[in-house]
Amino acid sequence: MIFDSFLVFCLVYSPLAVRAAEPHKILLASRSAGQDSSRLIRRGSPVVDPLEDYYLGTDLQWYGNIAIGTPPQQLTVIFDTGSSDLEVASTLCADTCHGQVLFDSSLSSTFIDGGETDTLTFATGYGVTPLTDDDSQIEVRSAYDTVTLGDLTLENATFWQYTSQTLADQDIPFSGIQGMDASGKGLIAAAKAQGLPGLFSMYLTPQAAGNAELMIGGIDSSKATGDINYVHFLNERNTAWVISSPRVFVNGQITSTLNETRYCLFDSGTSNILFPPATTEEIYSLISPDIQPFADEPTTYGIPCSKISSLPAVIDIQFNSTTGTLFNLTIPSSELSVGPFASDPEICQTLINSWDSVVPIIGGSLLKHYLSVWDVDGKQMGFAPNGL
Ligand SMILES: *[C@@H]1O[C@H](CO)[C@@H](O)[C@H](O)[C@H]1NC(C)=O
Ligand SMILES: *[C@@H]1O[C@H](CO)[C@@H](O)[C@H](O)[C@H]1NC(C)=O
Ligand SMILES: *[C@@H]1O[C@H](CO)[C@@H](O)[C@H](O)[C@H]1NC(C)=O
Ligand SMILES: *[C@@H]1O[C@H](CO)[C@@H](O)[C@H](O)[C@H]1NC(C)=O
Numbered sequence: 001m002i003f004d005s006f007l008v009f010c011l012v013y014s015p016l017a018v019r020a021a022e023p024h025k026i027l028l029a030s031r032s033a034g035q036d037s038s039r040l041i042r043r044g045s046p047v048v049d050p051l052e053d054y055y056l057g058t059d060l061q062w063y064g065n066i067a068i069g070t071p072p073q074q075l076t077v078i079f080d081t082g083s084s085d086l087e088v089a090s091t092l093c094a095d096t097c098h099g100q101v102l103f104d105s106s107l108s109s110t111f112i113d114g115g116e117t118d119t120l121t122f123a124t125g126y127g128v129t130p131l132t133d134d135d136s137q138i139e140v141r142s143a144y145d146t147v148t149l150g151d152l153t154l155e156n157a158t159f160w161q162y163t164s165q166t167l168a169d170q171d172i173p174f175s176g177i178q179g180m181d182a183s184g185k186g187l188i189a190a191a192k193a194q195g196l197p198g199l200f201s202m203y204l205t206p207q208a209a210g211n212a213e214l215m216i217g218g219i220d221s222s223k224a225t226g227d228i229n230y231v232h233f234l235n236e237r238n239t240a241w242v243i244s245s246p247r248v249f250v251n252g253q254i255t256s257t258l259n260e261t262r263y264c265l266f267d268s269g270t271s272n273i274l275f276p277p278a279t280t281e282e283i284y285s286l287i288s289p290d291i292q293p294f295a296d297e298p299t300t301y302g303i304p305c306s307k308i309s310s311l312p313a314v315i316d317i318q319f320n321s322t323t324g325t326l327f328n329l330t331i332p333s334s335e336l337s338v339g340p341f342a343s344d345p346e347i348c349q350t351l352i353n354s355w356d357s358v359v360p361i362i363g364g365s366l367l368k369h370y371l372s373v374w375d376v377d378g379k380q381m382g383f384a385p386n387g388l
Contacts, residue, residue: 044194046218047150052076053207054173058339060271060364062204062212063174067148068159069108075101075175079202079214080269081241081374082361084183086147087120087140088176090161097162099171105143105161114142114158139163152190152216177269183239184376191217198377202268204367209388224371224384230322233379234263241266241374242359243381248279249316249328250286257282263359264317266372266381270363272338273315273331274355283352287313287336291350294341299354302347308337317362322380329383335365 049064063076068088075088089097091104105111120138140160147157162176178187184198192198196217203223205212213220221228234242242265248258257278275283284291284301288311294302303311313336316328331351338349351365373382 044151044196044217046196046220047152047191047216048220049079049149049214049216051079051204051212051214052173053205053210053212058271059206060338060368062268062364064214065149066178068103069105069145070110071108072146072148073103073107075103077174077176077178078269079180080177080267081180081182081202082265082267082269083177083179084181084185084239085179086157086159086176086186087138088159088161089165090163092141093139093162093164096164096166097172099173101175103161103175105145108145110146110155112144112156114144116142117163118142118160138165147186149187149190149216151194152187154186154190157186180268180374181239182233182241182374182376182379187216188376192377197375199373199375202367202372202374203386204268204364204372205386205388206368219373219382220371221384223386225387226385228371228373228382228384229319229325229327230373230375230378230380230382231319232322233381241381243319245317245319246326247318248283249314249318250283251312251314252316253286255282255286265359265361266367267361267363268367268372270361271365272363273352273365274357274361274363275352276356276360277354279360280352280354283315284350287311293354294344294347294349296341296343297349300341301350301352301354302341302344303337303350304346305337305340305348306346308348311336317366329366329370331366332369335368338365 051062051064053059054061054063061078063078065074066077067074077088088103089100091102094102118140120140141163143159143161144156147154147159188198200214200216201219203213203220231243234244242263244261244263246261247254288303290307291301291303294300311333313333315331318326318328320326335351338351341347341349369386369388370383371386375382
């Protein structure tokens with residue numbers, strides 16, 4: 001179930017194999033309606049969560065606040081549209097969780113141990129160097145507690161505590177991952193219970209611009225510098241954020257390999273772009289013959305850093321809007337370099353990883369340039385340029 005997983009290259013966690021999804025019962029906090037509002041849906045305000053940019057040579061991963069327990073323990077998580085569950089570092093993994101704020105269940109009066117355990121196998125990496133050849137594991141244990149984000153409250157929500165993890169010996173500034181797939185569970189359900197629309201918007205920005213944010217239950221169109229183009233989901237049963245693209249252009253050029261329909265998973269938890277090997281090779285061949293597989297790190301490509309600045313590398317991924325109009329989502333040349341490899345700082349990693357996954361995965365390199373709308377109820381995604 002690749003759609004339930006969360007892939008990150010260059011940065012952070014990436015469970016490649018994930019436990020089978022099980023139905024979770026989530027009780028929602030009810031809000032008492034005022035007397036004269038009995039026939040109205042009470043509409044709260046959308047919840048805005050400011051996001052921090054986790055910058056480690058790259059600018060492609062963002063995290064924000066969430067709280068678990070009674071009283072609430074503030075934690076930070078990556079809001080990951082490529083997965084579905086909430087998973088956080090806890091006192092159970094104190095020996096192996098480096099530098100993270102840990103959830104402490106003994107301090108929460110509403111905590112219930114779920115008793116289920118599981119292992120997530122994943123590839124991870126920090127900064128520019130992924131560790132795809134060195135699979136890491138997170139051991140988790142299920143739990144129930146109150147989860148809050150601003151005015152949104154989920155009582156007795158299922159989540160997973162890390163009990164151990166095998167990771168590179170580096171401090172991580174966030175405690176875990178909050179899945180934000182298209183199933184509409186969790187925080188989206190909490191927003192709907194307050195009469196808000198079942199959608200969220202993401203404004204993911206370069207560190208220099210700052211002010212990145214997640215808005216749940218609304219669209220912050222103040223962050224858009226143009227109209228929002230919407231695209232229908234691939235299919236209605238799918239809980240993954242997958243939409244279809246008829247073709248890809250590179251520096252305005254197209255070839256038969258690029259002129260094919262591909263289904264793309266939009267994943268805010270992935271830093272780079274992941275295309276199948278043939279597409280990856282084709283795109284790089286149109287940019288520069290100097291871009292070559294980087295032997296030390298399977299799936300990655302690199303180029304001498306000295307050659308990057310002069311290279312045009314505009315990638316236009318075309319989509320067909322809900323109104324039947326074609327439009328491009330454009331990755332500018334400035335995203336070509338992900339930064340120097342740790343093992344060879346003369347070589348810069350380029351933005352596309354070659355990956356034979358079920359579908360191509362589009363991550364931070366593109367999302368950074370749009371206000372993105374993730375519309376669970378409307379079964380569509382929307383994009384407007386963000387001017388960055
Ligand atoms: C919390 O949810 C679990 C699983 O659905 C259930 O077994 C448990 O009784 C619930 N606890 C409370 C206090 O609602
Ligand atoms: C998309 O990009 C290509 C290549 O730059 C360009 O030819 C095309 O006109 C752009 N716009 C649309 C709507 O496809
Ligand atoms: C791309 O494919 C379409 C049909 O889907 C065709 O009309 C068009 O001519 C093709 N363009 C190129 C450059 O191959
Ligand atoms: C775009 O969608 C419209 C209908 O909404 C359809 O007629 C048209 O063929 C589609 N174009 C492509 C390139 O898929």
